[in-house]
Amino acid sequence: MKKIGIIGTGYVGLVSGAGISDFGHKVICADIDKEKIKEIKKGNILIFEPGLKEIIDRNVKSQRLSFSSNIENTIKQSDILFIAVGTPESASGKADLTYVENAALKIAHNLNSYKIICTKSTVPVGTGKKIKEIINKNKPSAVLFDYVSNPEFLREGSAVKDFLWPDRVLIGCENNKTYESMLDVYRPLFRNKKPIIKTDIATAEMVKYASNAFLALKISYINEIANLSEALGCDIKKVADLMGQDGRISPKFLHPGPGYGGSCFPKDTKALSNLAKQENIPLETVNAAIKANIYQKKRMFSKLKALLKNRVKGKTIAILGLSFKPNTSDIRESSAIEIIKSILKEGGIVKAFDPISNNEMKLIFPDIKYFSDWEKTVDNADCMVIMTEWNEFRSLDLKELKNRLKKPIIFDTRNIFDQNKLLELGFSFDTVGRKKIINY
């Protein structure tokens, strides 16, 4: 059993802390935000993540997992420290490393014995080197440490599952002794034959950015092919499905939609692009993915407007789904924000519903009406728009939907409805990448 300290209790810190304690280690999750720690200790984990509360409760009960706002003590009591603080986007598009550097400084000042310092936050290539320099400059000279880059590949909405059953774990480090210690942390995965791979520090850092940027690129690519399919009369669902059957392409992340959002892809693609600019290396594919995504988000409103025959002013539009994807309350960079903004700007009226993120959206749009079910949201609306593919929307009763709407008009930005059924019921509708039907 190792004694582990996690600095930062956001998505990555909390899920990693809970997961590592579930592997049998003693974990303290620490955060400078005293209020947050107070709430977590009371059992309010503040983020919606399937399975997270259960795994936290289980490990708190068995006394393997605890929470603290005393970072100094957490550092002193740990053999291995994970840095899992935020790396937000700075005004220039670069990753803001202030929190990471502060954490490194605090670790250096409280380094009372040999420890492994491991970064989980997504940081630009070269940050590990910087962190090592900060710690070396500020630590007591007699105490030693080793550094590890151990990036996370968690997806919001399935983060617990991703942590416990990862495709691979990367250990970017400089010697075998450190690698062996990290293998001990992840030992239960090792038994499940999950690859735990040793690389150098910079390679591990790069794999994280390159993976996120690649997935973002894949989405932007299928979105552009979807837009072209609309123009040429092809069905993107069939196109993507058949492309995905080629093992080299795979069907994953090949779902067209209203543009990618969340706290990772938009920020990480920009950070990687900035890193390339700094090195004077062209990274045109990633730049194009960023540009295509901005366009895709804007395109959603143009499509809605066309579906409403250019008459948005005074129209009531029901928006179903506000989070950037299902199973999360996170609305950061959600495409719903962009479309709501445009509807309001053109004088439209918005009624909105998300199974869990209404409160989050209220902070951005306090004046629109929010509802607690889809039925009331669509009542008497001129049009219904699906922005997030929550499961409960997939199975909603289309006949009832038609009766409740003022006019049977749907914009399905996630392609969740059966077009034949919509046709049969006499809906006018648009999608992303499929034929548009306007029959009113």
Ligand code: UGA
């Ligand atoms: C992403 C990566 O998938 C994780 O591997 C990574 O660890 C994480 O970022 C991170 O860096 O922390 P996440 O942002 O939680 O995870 O969400 P994704 O499931 O990747 O979805 C991102 C966006 O792409 C969403 O807006 C989603 O709707 C969109 N998307 C995804 C599509 O439009 N089409 C797809 O086929 C897949």
